[in-house]
Amino acid sequence: MSATWRGVARKDVEDAIRSRMVWGLTGIFVVFLTLLLLAFQAQAPAGVDVGTVEALGFVATLAQLFVPLVALVAGYMAIVGERRSGSLRVLLSYPFTRRDVVLGKVVGRSVVIGTALLVAFLVGAAVATLVYGPPAAGSFAGFVAVALLFGLAFSGLAVGVSAATTTRGRAMALSIGTYVGLLFFWRPLVAGLYWAVNGSLPGLRADAWYFLLKRLSPLEAFRVLQSRVLGTEVAEAVGIPVEDVPADATAEQLEIANRVAGEVPFYLQDWFAVVVLVAWGVVPVALGYLRFRDEDI
């Protein structure tokens, strides 16, 4: 294996194994998943029959907080860390291109985070089976696939940030800023824009562009997809009430088809959320690469 992105990826995974990052991440995800599955059972009112799907929906809600955070922490130092330690100068003294470095790091961190998530889901599946009975294979597989995509999107975002920055502090600030921004500010900003344009907050029915902007958030895209594969509405992790929607609105009323006028445009179809998540993984990497390519190290 000569100096290609594979070499970078392999070394990165090897380093992550040695640093016990893989074990740490796997442990965190396993504990997170197990605790949530058990907690959901414990908090269910007596007499109410809760099933696996509801439990997974509950996990999906909190995963919006948890998965991005862990992926960002695991990835934000990927390149800037090597830059600061000087090992990037050694690595690049071999015939790697800057592209090899970025691509290799994206793949390496994705393997690390993906492995941690998969192992955790295996354990989670066992726990869920014990507590709630065996989950439906289809919806569980869908749940895992969407969560994996979600984790990889944030691992791409993290490596992109890491490629674009030259100090640890900046990489950390940009990662945390992105996380907090997505979690707390995205929806209020989009609703605020709607208010600025239309003079009122979005109600049960609103313009299609409002829903598009809302769904361009990876958290919302994840929620939409998980709701779809689980067949039950997954709640937002941070539900800031910015829409003028009655509290007793039914699930049917809240369906996107009933909230926009006419045909549902393609960008509000559920599959489009996959595109959104992929874009969150790829675009920051591309931008980070362009920055890294032309930068002195």
Next chain:
Amino acid sequence: MSVIETNGVTKRYGSGEGAVLAVNDLDLTVEEGEVFGFLGPNGAGKSTTIDVLLGFATPTDGSAEVLGHDAVTESEAVRERVGVLPEGYGLYDRLTGRRHLELAAEWTDAAADPVAMLDRVGLDADDADRVVGDYSKGMTQRLALAMALVGDPDLLILDEPSSGLDPNGIRLMREIVREEAEDGTAVFFSSHVLGQVEAVCDRVGILHDGRLVAVDTVDGLREAVGAGSTLKLRLADDPGAAEDGPGEAPGIDAVGDLEGVEGIDAVGREDGLLTVSCSDPRAKARAVSMLADAGIEILDVTSEEASLESVFAAYTTGGEGSILSDRDGDPEGDGRDGSDDGADTGREVVA
């Protein structure tokens, strides 16, 4: 073919008033198979120059070719055939020394024997299996040197290779540089220590404030250095220092004869010490052996080397005690005229 050729390479950091000109209009040529010393104080722009050669930094102006490939657009092709010990590098703390060399071999498509490589730089099999995080600075430097040698490169670029090494390590490093050079590998060796460069290099380029001040053969450099060096000797029964005056004590002739020795400019006395100013560092040993042969007991010897600054001054001003005129055997010559002749003897005054 030249292994390194730069044309007007300029590197400016920042812009406007705060801009720093790290390298200024550098024209440098390093020939195949030679050991080229790149001498200059810290901050002179040596590492920046190397960064440009390796594609770590893009020059603001000018161009550089390494092994016939453009340093900016064909950086991968350059780095395929160059072994590098970079400045300010770090290794992977959690990987073993052996693993580092295995990776280096993979990345250069070379068949490497990690244990043999480690042995070459003076690390043993136990060290091979320790993680680099437990290495001392010197061990790390040895490992990094071994990594640079993997894949038998055509050009070695060593940036301050002796930093962190103990005297044994430095000796070993020099041996390796010589062996590689005998093998036909060109070596580009940067250092802020005069003695390091003098000991291994064929030619020397002197960088000061981002400018290439001079390029000279190492003999020329030796003279420049020698020009400013002084030997100080404390003698038992120093005849000159005795109250009785000269005449009786043994060896007085020997002291007097020193002035006639080639490479010695002046003999004087200072604080009870005999001072011998040399234009050629080799004259120091001659002086010591002459005195010893004459039966004079030498209690102590110290030598003051010319500082880097005075070497720069020797090259740039070409004035006082000009090495240029001395070298060309032109007693009347001033340094400026001598510079033309200097090119014939390998010296080239750039600024």
